[in-house]
Amino acid sequence: MNAIDNKWIGKRTIRPDGADKVTGRAGYSADHSMPGMIWGRVLRSPHPHAVIRGIDTSKAEALPGVKAVVTAKDIVDFPLDKSVMLGIQDMRWMCRNIMAREKALFHGHPVAAVAAISEEVAEAACKLIEVDYEVLPHVIEIEDAIKPDAPILHDFVRHEGKPSNIATTMVNKLGDVDAGFAQADLIIERSFKTRPVHQGYIEPHACTVSHAADGKVTIWSSSQGQFMVRAMTSLLTGIPQSNIRAIPAEIGGGFGAKTIIYLEPVAVMLAKKSGRPVKMVMSRDEVFRATGPTSGSMSTVKIGVKKDGSIVAAQGTFYLQAGGLPGSPLRGPVGCSFSPYNIENVLSVGYDVVSNRSKVAAYRAPGAPLGAYATECVLDEIAEKLGMDKLELRLKNTAKPGGKTVYGATFGQITFKETVEAIKNHPHYTAPLDKNPSKGVVRGRGVASGFWFNAGGESSAQVNLTEDGNVTVTTGHPDVGGSRASIANVTAELLGIDHSRISVLIGDTSSIGFSNLTGGSRVTFASAMVVTQSTEKVIGQLKERAAKIWKIDPEAVIWDNGEARPAGPNAGQFPPLTLKELAAKANEMGGPIGAGVQLNTTGADPGFATHCVDVEVDVDLGIVRVLRYTAAQDVGRALHPSYVEGQIQGGVVQGIGWALSEEYLYNAKGQLDNASFLDYRMPVCSDVPMIEPIMLEIPNPKHPQGVRGVGEAPIVPPLAAIANAIHDALGKRFYSLPMSPPKVLEVIDAR
Amino acid sequence: MAKLHVTTTINGEPTEFLCDPSQSMLDVLRNTLGLTGSKEGCGTGDCGACSITLDGRLTCSCLVLAAEVGGHEINTIEGMAQGDELHPLQQKFLEMAALQCGICTPGVLMAARALLEKNPDPTETEVRFWLAGNLCRCTGYDKIVRAVLETAAEMRSAA
Ligand code: FES
Ligand code: FES
Numbered sequence: 083m084n085a086i087d088n089k090w091i092g093k094r095t096i097r098p099d100g101a102d103k104v105t106g107r108a109g110y111s112a113d114h115s116m117p118g119m120i121w122g123r124v125l126r127s128p129h130p131h132a133v134i135r136g137i138d139t140s141k142a143e144a145l146p147g148v149k150a151v152v153t154a155k156d157i158v159d160f161p162l163d164k165s166v167m168l169g170i171q172d173m174r175w176m177c178r179n180i181m182a183r184e185k186a187l188f189h190g191h192p193v194a195a196v197a198a199i200s201e202e203v204a205e206a207a208c209k210l211i212e213v214d215y216e217v218l219p220h221v222i223e224i225e226d227a228i229k230p231d232a233p234i235l236h237d238f239v240r241h242e243g244k245p246s247n248i249a250t251t252m253v254n255k256l257g258d259v260d261a262g263f264a265q266a267d268l269i270i271e272r273s274f275k276t277r278p279v280h281q282g283y284i285e286p287h288a289c290t291v292s293h294a295a296d297g298k299v300t301i302w303s304s305s306q307g308q309f310m311v312r313a314m315t316s317l318l319t320g321i322p323q324s325n326i327r328a329i330p331a332e333i334g335g336g337f338g339a340k341t342i343i344y345l346e347p348v349a350v351m352l353a354k355k356s357g358r359p360v361k362m363v364m365s366r367d368e369v370f371r372a373t374g375p376t377s378g379s380m381s382t383v384k385i386g387v388k389k390d391g392s393i394v395a396a397q398g399t400f401y402l403q404a405g406g407l408p409g410s411p412l413r414g415p416v417g418c419s420f421s422p423y424n425i426e427n428v429l430s431v432g433y434d435v436v437s438n439r440s441k442v443a444a445y446r447a448p449g450a451p452l453g454a455y456a457t458e459c460v461l462d463e464i465a466e467k468l469g470m471d472k473l474e475l476r477l478k479n480t481a482k483p484g485g486k487t488v489y490g491a492t493f494g495q496i497t498f499k500e501t502v503e504a505i506k507n508h509p510h511y512t513a514p515l516d517k518n519p520s521k522g523v524v525r526g527r528g529v530a531s532g533f534w535f536n537a538g539g540e541s542s543a544q545v546n547l548t549e550d551g552n553v554t555v556t557t558g559h560p561d562v563g564g565s566r567a568s569i570a571n572v573t574a575e576l577l578g579i580d581h582s583r584i585s586v587l588i589g590d591t592s593s594i595g596f597s598n599l600t601g602g603s604r605v606t607f608a609s610a611m612v613v614t615q616s617t618e619k620v621i622g623q624l625k626e627r628a629a630k631i632w633k634i635d636p637e638a639v640i641w642d643n644g645e646a647r648p649a650g651p652n653a654g655q656f657p658p659l660t661l662k663e664l665a666a667k668a669n670e671m672g673g674p675i676g677a678g679v680q681l682n683t684t685g686a687d688p689g690f691a692t693h694c695v696d697v698e699v700d701v702d703l704g705i706v707r708v709l710r711y712t713a714a715q716d717v718g719r720a721l722h723p724s725y726v727e728g729q730i731q732g733g734v735v736q737g738i739g740w741a742l743s744e745e746y747l748y749n750a751k752g753q754l755d756n757a758s759f760l761d762y763r764m765p766v767c768s769d770v771p772m773i774e775p776i777m778l779e780i781p782n783p784k785h786p787q788g789v790r791g792v793g794e795a796p797i798v799p800p801l802a803a804i805a806n807a808i809h810d811a812l813g814k815r816f817y818s819l820p821m822s823p824p825k826v827l828e829v830i831d832a833r
Numbered sequence: 834m835a836k837l838h839v840t841t842t843i844n845g846e847p848t849e850f851l852c853d854p855s856q857s858m859l860d861v862l863r864n865t866l867g868l869t870g871s872k873e874g875c876g877t878g879d880c881g882a883c884s885i886t887l888d889g890r891l892t893c894s895c896l897v898l899a900a901e902v903g904g905h906e907i908n909t910i911e912g913m914a915q916g917d918e919l920h921p922l923q924q925k926f927l928e929m930a931a932l933q934c935g936i937c938t939p940g941v942l943m944a945a946r947a948l949l950e951k952n953p954d955p956t957e958t959e960v961r962f963w964l965a966g967n968l969c970r971c972t973g974y975d976k977i978v979r980a981v982l983e984t985a986a987e988m989r990s991a992a
Contacts, residue, residue, distance in 0.1 A: 096927045103935035104923040106870015106910035110936060113869040202853075282970045284874040284882055285936045334872070334936025335970050366875040563933030563971055724930030728972055732933060735973030759879035759968060767974045768961040 090574040090581050091787060094724045097567035098586045099332070111304035111331040112288035116359035119290065120149050122345075122352050123204035123362070125194040125211050126372065127186030130438035130752030131220035131233065134182060134193065134213060141210040142196055147203035149356035151211070153194045154181040156351045158320050162238050166317070169310070169599070171342060173317050175407035179441045180318065180344055186215065187235060187406025188438050189753045190371030192344075197352035197360045220438040220752040221247070224380045224401050227437040235406065235436045249408035250434040252416050254488040262395025262427030266386025270463050273382045274456045275818040276801070277745035278403060280375040281445045282736070282764050285334020287373060288363040289345050293353035299326045301350070304333035306340040306560055307599035312591045318347035319354075329590040330560045337736070338444030339374045341599050370757035375746060376445035377402040377410045383419070383456040391470050391478045395427040396420045400453060402434060405441035410434040414449020417489035418798070419457045421533045422498045422690060423479040428488045438752050444601060446733060447534045447794035451740065451801050455819070458530035458802030462809065472529050472806075473506045476692070489535075494687055497716035497780045497790075498531070501692040504714035504776045505529060510694050511712075517811070522702045525709070526811025531692045532798025536791035537602030538683035542595030543612040545573065545620050546676035549669075551662030553577065555616075556589040557609045558597025563732075563793075564725030565605050571721050572610050572787060576617045578644035579661055595680040603791025606721060607782075608683040614786045619677030627664050627671045632656045685784025689795035691715040693734070697807040701830055704823035706742055706808060707769075713799075714776035718790025723777065730775040730796045737800025739765045745820050763822075839903045843868070844912025852899040859883045859894040862909060870910035870939045874968065881967030884940035885909050891947040893966075910939035913946065922946055922984045931980035933971035941967045945981045953989055957982060 102108040139151040157177055160166050166173040177183070182191045194211050198204035219233040226232055227247040234245045241248035263269060289303035299321055305311045308328040316323045333340060345362045353360040364373070380401040386394050398419050402410035412432030420428050432449075465475040480499040486492055505511050517525050544556045555573050559565060566586040574581040598604070621641045628646030629636040638653035639646050645658035668675050696710040713730050720726040743763040747755045756762045781788025801819060809815050814829050836851040843866070852861050857876070862868040862885070874880035876895045883894040886908040894909075913920045922945050925931070932938040941964065948955060948963045955963065960981050961974070969977060 094928075094930065097930070099935075100927040100932075101919070103932055103938055104919065104926050104942060105914050106868075106939045108935060109869070110872070112873065113863075115864075282968075283934070283936075284880055284968055284970055285872070285934070286874070332936075333934060335934045337970070363873075366877065366880075564930065567930075722930075724976070725933070728930055728933050728976060731973035731975045732971045733973075736970070758877055759875050760877065764968060764970065765974075766966075766968060767964040767978065768958075769965075770974060772975050772978070773973050 088575060090571040091721055092723060093571060095567060095571055095581050095722065097564055098570050099561065099566055108332045110285055110334050112363045114290045114302040114331060115361065116290055116292055119359040119361050120197050120199055120356060121201045121204050122195055122197045122349055122360045123201060123208055124192045125208040127182060127189060127191040127193050129186055129215055129217050130189045131218040132186045132215035133218065134184065134186060135216055136214040137194060138212040139194060142207040145203065145207045145210060147199040148196055148207045149358055150197045150352045151194060152348055152351045152355065154183040157181045157347060158318050159183065168313055168317060172409065175409055175441065176314065176342065177318055179407055180347055188440050190368065190440060191406065192372065195348045195352060197356050222437055222439060222748045222752055224378065224403055224435050224437065227435050228401065239436065247436045248433050249404060249436050250412065252412040252432040254416050254430040255428065256486060256488045257427035259395045259397050259427045259429040263386045265394045267389045268464065268467055269384060269386040270460050271382065271384035272460050272817060274459065276379045276452050276455060277819060278375040278378040278439065279740050279744040280370060280762065281337040281339040283335025283337060283339065286364040286366060286369045287344050289349050290359060290361040291346065291349040291353050292359040293350055297325050299350055301326065301328045301346050302331055303346055304331040304340065305343060306333065306336045306562065306601050308560065308591050309558065309596050310341065310599055311343055311346055314343050315346045315350055319350050321350065327590055327592045330588050333560050333562055336562055337446050338448060338601055341444050341601050344373055366759060367757045370762060371754050372440050374443045374445065377404065377442045377449065379403065379452040381415065381452065381456045383460050385460050385464060387464055391468055391475045393423055393425045393479045396425050398430045398453060398456065400432045402432060402449065403439065403442065404434050404436045405439045406436060407441045408434050408436055410442060411444065411448030414447060415453025417535065418450040418533045419453030421487050422481055422531050424481045424485050430488050446736065446797045450532065450534055450798045451737065454530065454532045454798045455801040458799065459805050462806040473502050476502050476531055495783060497778065498690040500778050500780060501690050501714040501716060502531065504778055505692045505694045505712065508712055508776065510710060515696060523698060523700055524811040525696060525698045526807045526809065527694065527696050528803045528805065528807030528810055529692065529694045530799040530802035530806060531690065532795055534603060534689045534795040534798060536686040536689050537604040538608055538686040539598040539604055540596055540682050541608035541612045542597050542678065542680040543609060543616045544594060544676065544678035545613065545616040547620065547665045547668065549665060551665035552583040555584060555586045555613055556594050557613065558589055558594040559600045559605045559609055560588060562600055563728060564722060565609060567725055568606050568721035569609055569613050572613055573617055576614065576621065577661065578642065595678065603689060603793040604686060607686050607785060607789045607791050610721060610787055610789050611683050611785060612679045612681050615679040616677045620675060623675045623677065624661065624664050627667065628659045630671055631659065631667065685782065686791055687782055687784065689716065689791055691795040691799055693799040693803045695803045695807050697804060697811060699808060699811045699826065704826035704830065706821055706826060708738055708771055710771055712774045712776065713796055714778060715792060715795055716778045716780050716790060717792045718782040718785065719779055719788035720777050721787060721789065726777055726792050727775045729793045731773040733796030734773045734800055735765050735770050737797045738770060738804065740819065741801045741804040742820050743822055837900045839900060841902045841904065842906045844908055854900050856899045857895050858897040858899045858902055861899040862894060868909055868911050872936055872939060881944060882937055882940040884943040884967065886943065886947060891944055910943055913942060920946065921988055925980045925984040929976050929980040929983065931972065931976040937967060937969040941969065941977060949985055949988065953985060955985060
C-alpha cells in the first residue's frame with residue numbers, strides 16, 4: 083500500500099477505547115463485581131519442595147463466613163503418563179500448577195483455596211487448613227538441578243534413561259558443525275547466565291465468576307485470550323465449553339504471562355460449591371511468587387569464522403529453568419539465536435530443567451532474548467578480534483531469501499539487512515561519544531540484533547452496519563496495546579468512511595468465533611486480515627444492494643470513498659449511494675448488512691531488529707545508565723504508527739530492566755526474597771532516556787496491508803546491546819545478567 | 834469489629850462511608866464506593882497505580898487508612914474530566930498514545946496533574962523524576978513524558 087493513498091491507515095488516530103482508559107471507566111479484571119459476590123483466597127505452600135500427605139480443611143470450613151473450600155481433589159486430574167495438550171500447554175502440568183497435587187513444588191504453590199464473605203475471613207480460614215507436609219530437599223539453580231546427586235522433582239522425568247531434572251531436550255541442526263568449525267580461522271566459545279525475570283504487568287491476576295443453578299458459568303477476567311480461558315477452565319473443571327462464557331475484561335498488561343490461567347478454574351469450583359459468585363484477586367506478592375516469570379538460563383555459544391568474517395559454524399547449548407513443572411520456552415533460544423545469519427552448519431540444543439521455583443510463563447519472544455544475548459555478545463567479541471566493524475560483520479552474514487533456518491523453515495522475504503543498515507546510517511551510530519567525560523565515569527556504545535518467528539493462527543471477526551449507517555467491528559482478541567486502534571484504521575480505510583463512525587469491540591466467547599491468543603506478535607497481523615476479508619464482504623453486499631436499487635449488474639458497481647457508484651458511463655447514470663443511504667434501505671432491499679470471517683491465518687514472516695545503545699558506567703558505584711537508545715525494526719506496515727512505536731519502546735525498556743536490574747532472588751530456604759516492586763527493580767521513568775524507534779515499512783507481501791508482527795522482536799537485542807556497550811565503556815566483558823551495581827563492581831575489581 | 838463512620842469530600846461531592854479500621858482508602862474507593870478508576874498494582878506504595886490527591890497532595894491511596902480521611906478532600910481519576918470535557922492531560926495522552934494497556938494511566942495522570950499544578954514548566958528530567966513513583970510496564974515511558982511536556986507547553990500558552 084502506498085502511504086499517499088491512505089486516509090486512515092498509518093494515521094495516528096485516537097484509539098476507540100481511549101476515553102474510557104483516561105477517565106478510569108475502563109473495566110479491568112479486578113473492577114467487576116456481582117450481586118451476592120464472595121471472596122476467594124489461596125493457601126500457598128510455605129515449602130519449596132514437599133510431599134503433601136494430607137489436607138484437613140474441617141476447621142476452615144467450620145469458620146463462620148466460610149462458604150467453600152477447594153483442594154486438588156476438586157480439580158480434574160490429568161494423569162502423569164499421558165500428555166493432553168491445549169496449544170503449547172500440557173494439562174498434566176497446568177492442573178498441578180493451579181493446585182498442588184502429589185507435591186508442593188515451590189514456595190507459594192497453591193495448596194487449597196477458600197471462599198468466604200470477605201477477603202479477611204477467607205484469609206483467616208486459609209490459616210486454619212492443616213496440611214501434612216513431608217519436607218524434601220529442594221533445588222533452585224540450574225547448575226545444582228543438573229548435578230547427578232540433585233534432589234529429583236519428578237520420578238517420571240528421565241534423561242538418558244536415568245532419573246533427572248532435565249525434562250526435555252530439543253535439538254535443531256543444519257549441516258555438520260564439526261566440519262564447519264574445522265574450516266574456521268577463529269573460534270570463540272563463551273558461557274552466559276541469565277536470571278529469571280518477571281513480565282511485570284501492573285495488573286495482578288484477578289477474576290470474578292458465577293456458576294448458576296443451571297450449570298452455566300460466566301467468567302469475567304483479563305487474559306491474552308478469552309477462548310484459552312474457556313478451554314482451560316473447561317478442561318480443569320470438567321464443565322463443557324458450551325456452558326462457559328468467558329468475558330474478556332480490559333487487560334492491564336500480560337506480555338505473554340496471561341496466556342495461561344491461575345485463578346479461574348479454582349474460582350469456578352468455589353462458586354459451584356458455594357452457590358455464590360466468587361471474586362479472586364492476587365496480591366503483588368502472589369504474582370511474583372507464583373506466576374510467570376520467564377526462564378533463567380545457562381548457555382554456551384561457540385561461533386567459528388573465516389578471516390574475512392564469514393561465519394562457518396555455530397553451536398549453542400541452552401539450559402533453561404522451567405520452574406517446578408516442565409515447559410521452558412526452548413524453541414526461543416534454539417530456533418532464534420542464529421536465525422538472522424546465513425550459517426551452513428548449526429547445532430542448537432536446548433534443555434528444559436525443572437527446579438523448585440514457580441512454573442515459567444511466556445514472556446515477550448519467549449526464550450529468544452536469552453539466546454540472542456549469548457550469540458550477539460560472542461559476535462561482538464569476534465568483530466573485536468577481527469578488527470571489523472560490528473555492523474559490517476552482521477551485514478556480511480545476513481540470512482538470505484530461500485535460505486534454510488535451523489528450525490526447519492525456509493526464508494521468504496528477509497528484512498534483516500535493512501535493520502542493520504538503518505542503524506549503520508543513523509546519526510546515533512556515528513555520533514561522537516566522549517568515552518571518559520569525567521573522573522570515574524566511562525561511556526560506551528554497543529549494538530546487537532535479534533530475531534522472532536512471529537505467528538499467524540486462528541482469528542475471527544464480524545463487521546456489521548448499524549441501521550443508521552455506522553459500523554461495528556468485533557474481533558476475538560484482547561487488546562493489549564492499541565490493536566483496536568489499528569482495526570478502526572483499516573476498516574475506515576476500506577469502507578472510505580470517517581474513523582469516528584467505527585466502533586471496535588472485543589467479543590466474548592459466546593459472541594464471536596474462535597480466536598487464538600493475543601501473543602506471538604500475531605494479533606494485528608491476523609485480525610487485520612480477517613477484518614479486511616469481512617469488510618470486503620460487506621462492501622460486496624453494499625454493491626449488490628446498490629445494483630438492486632439501480633437495477634444493474636452488481637459487477638457494474640464500484641465502491642469508492644464511502645459510496646457506491648456505477649463503474650463507468652456504460653453502467654448507467656445514477657447519483658452515488660452512500661453507506662448511510664444503503665444502510666437505511668438495507669432491510670427493505672434484502673436484510674441486514676454484515677459479514678464475518680473465521681480463518682487460520684498464515685504468512686506471518688519473521689521479524690528482525692537491530693539496536694544501538696550508549697551507556698555510562700559509574701566505576702565507583704557500579705551504576706550503569708542508558709544514555710541513548712535507537713531501535714530499528716521492520717514493521718511491515720504500521721497501521722497505527724504510535725502503537726507500533728510504543729511496542730518497540732516498551733519492549734526495549736523491558737530489555738533494559740532485564741539487562742541491568744531485574745532478577746529473582748532466592749534465599750537458602752528456597753523462598754523468594756524479593757517479591758515486591760520495591761525489591762524487584764523494574765525500570766522507572768527516571769532510569770531511562772527517550773527510546774528512538776526506526777520503523778522500516780517493508781510490506782509483508784503475504785498480508786493485505788503488508789503487516790508484520792512487531793511486539794516481540796524489540797525485547798530480543800537489548801540484553802546483548804547493553805552488555806556490548808558496557809564492554810566498550812570498561813574494556814571488560816560480562817557473562818551474566820543482570821549487570822547490576824554489585825556485579826559491575828565485581829567485574830571492575832576482578833584482576 | 835464495629836465499622837467506623839467517615840465523612841469526607843470526594844471529587845467535590847460530600848461523601849460518607851463505613852469502613853473497618855484496617856481498610857485502606859484504595860479498598861474503600863474501589864470496593865465500597867465503586868470508584869474503580871484507582872487501580873491496585875501492589876498495595877505497598879511502589880507502583881503509583883492507586884494515586885489520588887489528599888488535600889491537593891499526591892498520595893498512594895493504598896497507603897492511606899480510610900478511617901483517617903474524615904474532613905479531608907480527596908480527588909481521584911473519576912474527577913479529572915469536567916463532565917464531557919477531558920483535562921488537557923487526558924486529551925494529550927490520547928492524542929500522543931501515551932498509554933498501551935492503560936492500567937497505569939489513572940495513576941500517571943493524577944501524578945502528572947499534581948506536577949503541573951506545582952510546576953507548570955518542568956524539564957524532561959523533572960518530569961521523569963516526578964513520575965518515578967508510577968510504574969508503567971508497557972510504554973517505556975517515552976510517550977508519557979512527551980505528552981506531559983507537550984501538555985505543559987500548551988497549558989502555558991493558553992494561560
Ligand atoms: S497500589 Fe498503591 S502504590 Fe501500588
Ligand atoms: S500502559 Fe500498561 S502499564 Fe502503563
